[in-house]
Amino acid sequence: MNWRNRSLFYVLLLMALGSHLLTIGASAAGWAALTLNYVAYPHLAYWRARRARDQRLAEMHNMDADIVMAGAWIASLGAPLWISFILCASGCINMVVFHGARGGLRLMLSLAVGMALAALVVPLAWQPETDLRTSVLCMIALLLYLFAFARDGYDRAMSQSQANSRLRKQYDEIQSLQAQLREQALRDPLTGLFNRRQLDATLGPAMQLCREQGACLSVLIVDIDHFKRINDTHGHAAGDAVLQSFAQLLLRHMRPQDMAYRIGGEEFLLVLGGTPLDTAVERAHMLREAVEVLRVRTGSGELSVTLSCGAAAFPLHAQEPQDLLDCADQALYEAKKGGRNRVVTHPGPVPLQPALSASE
Template identity: 50%
Template sequence: MNRRNRSIFYVLLLLTVASYLLQVGASPMTWVLLVLQFAVYPQVAYFVALHADDQRKAEHRNQLLDGFWAGCWMAGLGFPLWIAFAMFAGACLHMVVFYGLRGLPMVLAAMGLGAGLVALAGSGRALHFDTDLRTTALSMLSLTLFFVTYALDGYRRAMYQHASEMKLRAQVKEIEALQAQLYQQTMCDPLTGLLNRRHLEKALPSAVDLARAQGRPLALLVVDIDHFKHVNDEHGHAVGDEVLQALALLMKDVAVGQDDLVYRYGGEEFVLVLPGRDADAARNTAEQLRLAFVGKPIRRGDGWIGATLSCGIAEFPTHGLHARELLRSADAALYRAKANGRNRTETSSAALAEFGRHV
């Protein structure tokens, strides 16, 4: 970018200064210096920076040299107003773009040094501020084209940055979506779409703490499919999966509360968390679920495949003050339902809760 902008500006300055040299009738040596400065120097500066160990540092040095040479030419030409202004504006813009406001005193110092050395050497012309119309017009054109070139660079950089930011935002959204999808996968059972045991272990303690803080009951319903192994052994795992999915749908139907949570706890065992409901309400829900499951067997070929449910209920705070105690109490109630013939619902008691702590 610097090479292009410097080369363009120096070519424009070459034409402008050449117009002025024609006006004042400069010597052949001045014309040689003009070509060396405005045609050859930009390429030499680029070559030096390109092959430097620290390109940024070398280019900063080139920018200071630009200001120095501008000061030399301004003093050597006698400070013609439009040419001096064009050189100052170009060097100043270049320095401020790369250095900020501290570039302004730096370029003034570099120009002052160049102009001062030329003045001390006695090589400068007498002060001559006026330029003819052609040189004035070329000075204006040089500045205009230089500013437009820099503005286009700024526009391209802004558009590139905007495109990069939009791409980055899209990537961030994609990552967030993937993270949400991954979280969903880690917290949900892929077969039934229900929340899994990992989520229960995180959510149940919070639900118990909330029930304690609000002074409300919380019921826990543990459900197990009776003789599920026989279903898999006799009909295959594909049929067993259909039975699990059918139960999952029914559990979603009976979970009518806004805060109710349905889980596949593992294998053929499911859990229903019922905030704000006591053991009696949970029993009604369990019976509704049990009867609905029995009444909806799965059709397979010419026959029907049915199964029954055993349910265990525990209530906070009666059957446990903490999540693990509550879950053990519900498991103990489920164990009793199994022991008493299956296809039934049992509610935990203080004795069951104590038994559950040792299961």
């Protein structure tokens, strides 16, 4: 219990018990005990708990003392029903909150200790009656106590709910950030295409799926011709602009089931699932022709480029991912060796249409 709740409830108990003492004509000692218990003691208990190393343990001890004193009052007053009820009810609530179900046993033990101590001082008598004023004050005290307790419970529940909402929001933000980081780790930051790490993770499963379905899979390794000359002549900013423009063109020529990767400085790869070699080569020529008419605006003016492409297919050329990439890479080498700006299939420089003169 915090200082506010303890002080409020003890003031209400002071009024209820004071009304009963006034009715029965209590002695000065009774009034002194009432003042000490319900005026001085709450502040002393709060002061002790605030300064304790273990505040929860100190508050438990304070509640034990509360109930011992409540037992002493019940016994010394002859167990008036309404006073006994509010003292037992409030003590029961506190004990169960702090100790769970076993708090009921602790409550009875503490009440018994208080009653036994009272029996050592005053003779016990059974006087259960309370007058109307005292009964009404007891009802008000219990009602206000329950209201204050419920309000604190509501405040704690709302605070916990808000804390949970914040934690859920933070968790969702962390999950989103982790997803973004995973995505960024698998993509080339300049072009936005997947990187070699993602290729290594996906090509094998894609080939296995085609193997299970009895389908073909083709790969196209594409290299931008004379890219180093662009960097040396026009600068790396112009080279980056060419790479980005080519990546966008590549994406426009992709189907939903295709995958595009940047696997080197100016080297790209397309994985065409469910696509036979002849269809893949036709698409490679369409891409080559689109690159020929592409104009890239840079700080030093418009640039044009061409590409060379090597093609290979599963299961025609290879059964394993690295072997398939090696076949396509060999075909790319032959395309460059044969004059660039052409598409070559494995195993040799056999363009499906006449090779064009190289564009420098």
